[in-house]
Amino acid sequence: MTQTIAPPQPAPLPVPSVAATKRRGALSRTPGRMRLAGVVAVLASLAVGVLGVQTGQAQSKALASAEADTRQLVGIQDVRNDLVVADATATNAFLVGGLEPPAQRATYDEAIASAANGLARLAGSNEADAELLGKATAGLTTYTGLVEQARANNRQGFPVGAAYLDQASTVLRSDVLPELDTLVQTNADRVDSSFDAVSATPWLLALGLVSLVAFVVVQTWLARRTHRRLNSGLFWATILALAASVAGAFVLGTTAASASDVRDGSYADTVAVSKAYSLANDAKSMESFTLIKRGSGQAYEETFQSETAQARELLAGVDDALVQSLDAWTAKHAEIREKDDAGQWDEAVALAISTEPDSPNAAFDAFTTAASESLQASAAATQEALSGAGSSAVLVGWLILAAGLLAAVLSWRGISKRVEEYR
């Protein structure tokens, strides 16, 4: 191995100039080494500060994206819910016959308008989702077109209307809902990774340990060299850096913990209730289709049963009142099935389309109203909890930076005093 440069080679070199000897000696002698130690201490202090700022920013960003992604996720679920509400209304209205009740028509129109608005808003708020949302929007256009054709034919007493309604539901379930389900999944994944980042960032501060080790090494060396136990500047710098790191880790850790509470609490509730709401509405369409198919709707009833069972499971961990409300509705549904299975199709239909206070529709409305209220409350709680947390993380970051700068000044001054003694 050949060495081209060998600076620390001591010794039998031919007559170095006095100045050069001085400079070279600077590092080999104590004051020079002390200055080097000072630089190390200053860098260690600054590193703590920069790390603090970076960590604070990173956590704040993670919180912000968790907030944005949960909002997007809830928004997509809202659209999905609007669509199943629209479909459940359209199919139930179809059972009524040609003359659709105005209230049901209004519910359908409202749900479709809300879904269309929601799709446009969601496409604007996250570009990554825009393509699938575009497909869903195209599917929605086809869907509404088919429902209108079903309606027009129905109004004229043409049985082809039923075929259009059938096709509309197929389009909804094959072209629109799957796209939205994919989006729900990707956004749920994004939310998860944002939450993971929020909890992971406080660990970044552990890197500050490297700085603390540097402080200790510098001070031990200094103590041995100067035969004095403590250098007050370096001592306080160390304490400051340590305190800032620990306090920062504590605050950011607390934020992470409360974010994780949101994740397991209001966010999990939002997702669960939203899914249950969607399932219940889809089941409602199935109830109507079971009757429309008149005797050949067994598959629809099976879907109804599995969907309501899933919804019940989702709600069980969240809100017992909602579970009871769901049960009250499925009990009413059982009455419809009982009539239909006993061959009283007309009575079953009459029950299914009734809007009397004790009817299945009323029980269903009671459930959906309670579920959407719970949904709004937990979504709002999630947003609120996440939006405040980011700013405190940023503040903590800046405070750590300030502490780091102060520690840098203190350590430089501490070292300077010792260097002075050699003059």
Next chain:
Amino acid sequence: MRRTPLGRRGLPAIVALAVGALVVLTGCDPSTTPDPQVTATPEPTPAAAAPVVECDDATTSYAPDPGLTGSTVQAIQARGSLTVGVSADTLLMGSRDPLTGQIEGFDIDVLHLVSAALFGGDPNRLQFRVITSGQRLDVLKNHEVDLVARTFTMNCARWQDIAFSAEYLQAGQKVLVTRDSTATSIDDLAGQRVCAPESTTTLERLKDDYPEVTAVSAPTHTQCLVLFQEGRVDGITGDDTVLAGFAAQDPYAKVVGDALSSEPYGVGVAADQVDLVRFVNAVLDRAKADGTWAAMYDRWLHALGPAPVPPASVYGRVPPR
């Protein structure tokens, strides 16, 4: 209406049981099938895949018997209602009126006649089960319904699995095209897309006899009309009875050409319920004779012209044993 004075116990019941058992037994024995060269596949999935069965007695049914003593007839009377497989979207033949919610049409009126004969004049003891064309054979084979009246063409392949009443309507396969189409028959539709429902003789004939036409299938005939209105097919082929219902729903459609085939409609009955076939035949014969049939034709199918002479009932089939 005729009402049996006999009780539901005693000798008639024993006879009924014996007959029923006999029918079940013989029905299960493949060696006694009238046409032994066709070993019916255990589960012939769609009827379209079933082997082509040649015979010359597709419209031959069991001789009529208006008596109410058969085991099946007795069981239906005891149950209090007749379960029937129908279409709810074939305008004129069997469709649900969106305004009233009632299922009505020519096929449905035939069933009302049977109900009236079974239940002392009450035509409404019907338990409707809405089925697709593809389900017709299965619901009978599984005894899920008593009768199927759903534009059901009598043919030899189907006789392998089920029984039919005597012919009650003579339909013919035609083609429906847009009003401005220059096609005058299905031959002019070479290279174009023509729709027919799954598991029907219509689709089979379209595929077999007109290979140059692109056959498109749909779950029900009315789904074909949806495809037609959406411009996804250029024409629909089907029985003139069904197409007349489509033309009534779509002023931009017309039915063209001569009948490609003759489609004798029969009421489908489970193969082992010969007494019910005989009973239905008696009901049909009476309707054909006393003008009820002509009145039904005029009510539903006047678009096809004035009521023709009702199709003659052909009897002489011997129950398999």
